Amino acid sequence: MSVFKEQPLPFLMDEALAAAPVGSKQPSSYNSDHRQRLRARFMAGGAAAMPEYELLELVLFRAIPRHDVKPLARALMDRFGDFNRVIMASEARLRDIDGVGDAVIIELKIIEAAAHRMARSKVMQTQILSSWDALLDYCHTTMAHRETEQFRVLYLDRKNVLIGDEEQARGTVDHVPVYPREVAKRALELNASAVILVHNHPSGASTPSHSDIDMTKRVNAACDALGLTLHDHLIIGKSQELSFRSEGYL
Structure with a gap:
């Protein structure tokens, strides 16, 4: 069994923790169980098995470890309307949301870049x-x-x-x-x-x-x-x- 566990980039970890929304800290057992349940549901049924804010939670897990990211996912969805608009939002507008720092923006923009590249590969040449x-x-x-x-x-x-x-x-x-x-x-x-x-x-x-x-x-x-x-x-x-x-x- 591998002893390695997924971790955020070291230079972003402190910032991610500091950027977590006030009051979002939950017992570690709650966060661990919740994350495992979401990941299991995604692996079993894909994106269709969960609402958009939970799909966004999966993205935020990597940016903000050991904190409940549901309030931040909800805040992003409330501000921008849907998953696509969150991913496509400008860095400046994302930073207006309490709890969003470099770690969150990097994860969102990686998803955006991957979506663009996949769509482009279907039409070039x-x-x-x-x-x-x-x-x-x-x-x-x-x-x-x-x-x-x-x-x-x-x-x-x-x-x-x-x-x-x-x-x-x-x-x-x-x-x-x-x-x-x-x-x-x-x-x-x-x-x-x-x-x-x-x-x-x-x-x-x-x-x-x-x-x-x-x-x-x-x-x-x-x-x-x-x-x-x-x-x-x-x-x-x-x-x-x-x-x-x-x-x-x-």
């Missing part, structure tokens, strides 16, 4: 027009819960294989600056033949604004001038997306 659902899943995973607008450009080769996925700009809660010439210039640098534009609406709505429509027309004109194809422009909302191509804007 694939024929994107025949993997549209995977592309939408990737866009929602990486962009749907962002608190500010992000504009991404997907670059495709002659066979519509995704060869590049790059952030072109970041903005505010309702605006992101986009430069059509830069989009077209980067496409030529990558030897791309087509592009797909993607940006999110932090408000949650996927309806295009007048500036969205105008910007798309300008990017399309820049692409036409260089023999590039603008396949689509996707607006990613909280739970849905809008395709400019499907809605007749392109």
